[in-house]
Amino acid sequence: MPPFNIIQAVQDALQIAMRADPKVVVLGEDVGKFGGVFRATVGLQEEFGDDRVIDTPLNECGIVGTAIGMALYGLRPVVEIQFSDFIYPAYDQIVNELAKYRYRSGGQFPCPLVIRTPFGGGIRGGHYHSQSPEAVFAHHAGLVVVAPSNPYDAKGLLLEAVHAQDPVMVFEPKRVYRGPDHGTNWTGHPLGEVPAGAYRVPFGVARQWRPRRGVGTAVTVVSYAAMVHVCERAAVLAEADGLDVEVIDLRSLVPWDVDAVCSAVRRTGRCVVVNEAPRTCGFAAEVAATVGEQCFDWLLAPVGRVTGFDTPFPYTLEHLYLPDPARVLDAVRSAAHYA
Amino acid sequence: MTDSTRITEPVGARAPVRTRASGPVQPALPLSSPRLDDFEQAGTGPFPRFVPEDTAACLDVFRVLRPDGTVIAPDPALENGTGVADDDALAMLRTMVRVRALDDRMLGLQRQGRIGFYGAATGQEAATIAAGHALELRDWVHPALREGGILLHRGWPLWSYLAACFGNADDTSTRGRQMPCHYGSRQYNYVTLSSVMATQYPQAVGTAYAMALQHAAPDRPVCLGCIGDGATSEGDFHAALTFAGVMRPRGLGLPLVLYCQNNQWAISTPVERQTAAASLAMKAAGYGLIGARVDGNDALAVLRVMRAAVASARAGGVPAFIEAVTYRVGAHSTSDDPTRYRDEAVTQRWKALDPIVRLAAYLATRGVLVPGDAERMATEADDEVRATLAQVEKVGPPPIEWLFDDVYAQVPAALAAEREALRARLAAAPGAAHGS
Numbered sequence: 001m002p003p004f005n006i007i008q009a010v011q012d013a014l015q016i017a018m019r020a021d022p023k024v025v026v027l028g029e030d031v032g033k034f035g036g037v038f039r040a041t042v043g044l045q046e047e048f049g050d051d052r053v054i055d056t057p058l059n060e061c062g063i064v065g066t067a068i069g070m071a072l073y074g075l076r077p078v079v080e081i082q083f084s085d086f087i088y089p090a091y092d093q094i095v096n097e098l099a100k101y102r103y104r105s106g107g108q109f110p111c112p113l114v115i116r117t118p119f120g121g122g123i124r125g126g127h128y129h130s131q132s133p134e135a136v137f138a139h140h141a142g143l144v145v146v147a148p149s150n151p152y153d154a155k156g157l158l159l160e161a162v163h164a165q166d167p168v169m170v171f172e173p174k175r176v177y178r179g180p181d182h183g184t185n186w187t188g189h190p191l192g193e194v195p196a197g198a199y200r201v202p203f204g205v206a207r208q209w210r211p212r213r214g215v216g217t218a219v220t221v222v223s224y225a226a227m228v229h230v231c232e233r234a235a236v237l238a239e240a241d242g243l244d245v246e247v248i249d250l251r252s253l254v255p256w257d258v259d260a261v262c263s264a265v266r267r268t269g270r271c272v273v274v275n276e277a278p279r280t281c282g283f284a285a286e287v288a289a290t291v292g293e294q295c296f297d298w299l300l301a302p303v304g305r306v307t308g309f310d311t312p313f314p315y316t317l318e319h320l321y322l323p324d325p326a327r328v329l330d331a332v333r334s335a336a337h338y339a
Numbered sequence: 340m341t342d343s344t345r346i347t348e349p350v351g352a353r354a355p356v357r358t359r360a361s362g363p364v365q366p367a368l369p370l371s372s373p374r375l376d377d378f379e380q381a382g383t384g385p386f387p388r389f390v391p392e393d394t395a396a397c398l399d400v401f402r403v404l405r406p407d408g409t410v411i412a413p414d415p416a417l418e419n420g421t422g423v424a425d426d427d428a429l430a431m432l433r434t435m436v437r438v439r440a441l442d443d444r445m446l447g448l449q450r451q452g453r454i455g456f457y458g459a460a461t462g463q464e465a466a467t468i469a470a471g472h473a474l475e476l477r478d479w480v481h482p483a484l485r486e487g488g489i490l491l492h493r494g495w496p497l498w499s500y501l502a503a504c505f506g507n508a509d510d511t512s513t514r515g516r517q518m519p520c521h522y523g524s525r526q527y528n529y530v531t532l533s534s535v536m537a538t539q540y541p542q543a544v545g546t547a548y549a550m551a552l553q554h555a556a557p558d559r560p561v562c563l564g565c566i567g568d569g570a571t572s573e574g575d576f577h578a579a580l581t582f583a584g585v586m587r588p589r590g591l592g593l594p595l596v597l598y599c600q601n602n603q604w605a606i607s608t609p610v611e612r613q614t615a616a617a618s619l620a621m622k623a624a625g626y627g628l629i630g631a632r633v634d635g636n637d638a639l640a641v642l643r644v645m646r647a648a649v650a651s652a653r654a655g656g657v658p659a660f661i662e663a664v665t666y667r668v669g670a671h672s673t674s675d676d677p678t679r680y681r682d683e684a685v686t687q688r689w690k691a692l693d694p695i696v697r698l699a700a701y702l703a704t705r706g707v708l709v710p711g712d713a714e715r716m717a718t719e720a721d722d723e724v725r726a727t728l729a730q731v732e733k734v735g736p737p738p739i740e741w742l743f744d745d746v747y748a749q750v751p752a753a754l755a756a757e758r759e760a761l762r763a764r765l766a767a768a769p770g771a772a773h774g775s
Binding site: 025073109142164 | 479512514516524525531535538542544545546549550562575588589744746747749752
């Protein structure tokens with residue numbers, strides 16, 4: 001069990017998938033000779049050649065459109081969109097083509113492929129290297145959407161995606177690509193231990209985490225990707241208040257683990273949902289609405305949301321934009337003390 | 340032709356860019372990054388003139404038959420002087436006549452409110468069917484709106500074609516999920532159409548790439564991407580031609596032909612409003628592809644050019660972008676009225692260039708058809724359409740399950756819950772199944 005960061009875990013998953021199946025190809029901008037701007041595809045072109053690890057022209061529409069055609073004819077493309085901020089030229093191909101291919105063709109032309117893309121802020125990337133568009137894609141039927149928070153899940157979800165029968169979008173939290181941003185260990189797998197070889201993390205199964213002595217009786221905090229680490233720190237801070245908080249890392253957004261969230265909320269009666277994307281129609285809104293529908297009789301406090309602001313993503317003041325442990329803790333306290 | 344090589348004098352000769360798909364196999368050219376040598380030696384080309392340059396490349400239209408079906412320049416070296424066997428010409432004519440009869444009948448049905456939409460290929464039958472005839476069945480088609488006739492030409496049942504127009508329980512193209520004319524068949528290697536413009540073009544590039552990785556040249560399946568003149572303005576068009584030129588799996592050109600039916604109208608917008616280029620075919624040069632232009636109302640010309648492009652692509656040559664010049668003599672679709680925006684006199688002149696009349700007249704001169712044959716063919720085709728329609732129209736709507744199937748490989752729990760809620764509602768109020 002070597003300790004990996006998320007980048008290494010992704011690279012490992014791609015290498016395993018490509019060794020196991022000659023139909024797996026990787027394509028994107030700078031993924032070949034350079035190994036990707038985040039280094040997630042390092043060494044792949046060297047091992048598998050430039051026909052299977054393809055440096056593409058700088059055109060996201062072309063990358064995804066081409067990958068769709070490849071998938072229709074039996075290849076297993078894994079696309080890298082360099083930053084999710086730049087995915088919109090491919091939006092039409094993803095939403096009108098990829099998501100609908102199986103449905104619109106009466107099941108004749110399934111289109112299983114993987115789109116990996118780093119997302120989220122906290123790297124001083126300003127407007128266009130920081131956004132979180134996952135909810136935009138979760139809105140479109142036909143796509144699987146996942147967002148791992150740690151190396152173990154990043155590898156397991158990516159291998160699950162490469163073998164899936166449906167198109168999968170993997171939103172990778174670039175803020176924690178190389179380690180938790182607070183400099184401490186990964187939770188769950190403290191050193192980032194990632195099993196060698198192939199294993200898979202199934203879609204739609206959330207992961208629960210509590211501080212060492214916690215049992216999760218006070219407040220249920222739901223999040224995913226980089227915000228999981230913020231929530232976990234908030235949970236530790238809450239312990240000092242005597243608040244026993246449980247964090248649920250969704251891991252998958254489509255499908256998402258409604259049962260895990262709702263059974264936890266039925267236990268605590270209090271729920272806070274956290275995403276760093278803007279508040280309006282962020283994925284937290286979907287979780288909050290579902291909790292409202294399915295846990296109404298158990299709720300002891302309004303479902304709280306902690307999110308980015310309804311502004312474009314800022315540069316200099318990004319630390320104020322991003323939900324931090326203090327903001328999450330405030331929401332946890334509000335939920336816990338609501339009478 | 341020489342302008343692009345004028346930057347400096349003393350450099351080695353570059354291979355001339357070939358602009359016709361007439362040869363058997365077009366070799367893959369090396370990519371032409373600016374040569375550092377040129378810059379170091381610092382010669383110069385002439386100062387740019389800022390006047391329209393000679394745009395002769397890809398302006399010529401290749402044609403075999405005159406509108407009256409006579410051969411323009413019989414070539415004794417070619418079979419029948421035209422390069423097309425009588426069997427091939429007759430097979431194309433049969434489908435062209437069938438498509439015409441089908442389109443006429445379906446337009447009538449739409450006007451009666453029996454189907455919701457129809458996009459006819461009237462006047463474009465040669466451009467459609469001859470392009471399809473140049474392919475083998477193992478070759479794939481990523482179609483645009485008016486290529487449905489290719490599917491019939493490949494042997495797809497008329498029943499399936501008509502069921503797709505009704506979106507009923509026998510609609511295998513889309514299971515009642517799309518409007519009429521969004522045909523598709525995995526068995527016949529014809530990818531189900533979407534209504535979105537040009538998205539199929541980069542996909543055709545990817546399909547060709549997958550073919551090249553899984554089959555060795557020179558005997559590879561080929562992918563045909565189809566588009567209309569309007570969609571050449573979309574970003575996907577640029578993406579597709581860019582990738583088509585750059586991607587060279589196994590060091591060869593893609594097994595790809597990018598085809599464009601320039602019917603000169605995108606609903607009410609004429610092709611001059613889509614591009615200021617002197618032809619669509621000339622766009623190929625900017626992407627390192629081979630461009631060619633052909634009379635789309637001349638089935639023999641389309642077949643000849645497409646066969647050359649397909650053969651070259653199959654063997655590993657540079658992909659071609661082929662413009663077939665034709666005319667949409669009818670409306671864009673049944674919800675369009677072209678008399679509001681275009682000159683009827685021009686339409687009448689194009690109608691006189693009818694591709695079916697031209698091919699039938701040629702086959703008469705060959706002695707393959709005798710007077711009355713073409714009319715009999717049309718009557719038979721219409722009879723077949725009417726008889727099949729009478730039965731297809733009786734097929735019921737798709738089952739409720741088809742609302743929820745095929746979104747994903749398996750119906751996820753959340754969707755199953757929505758399905759059960761709908762079932763329960765319908766069980767409580769059966770009339771709701773028919774809509775309000």
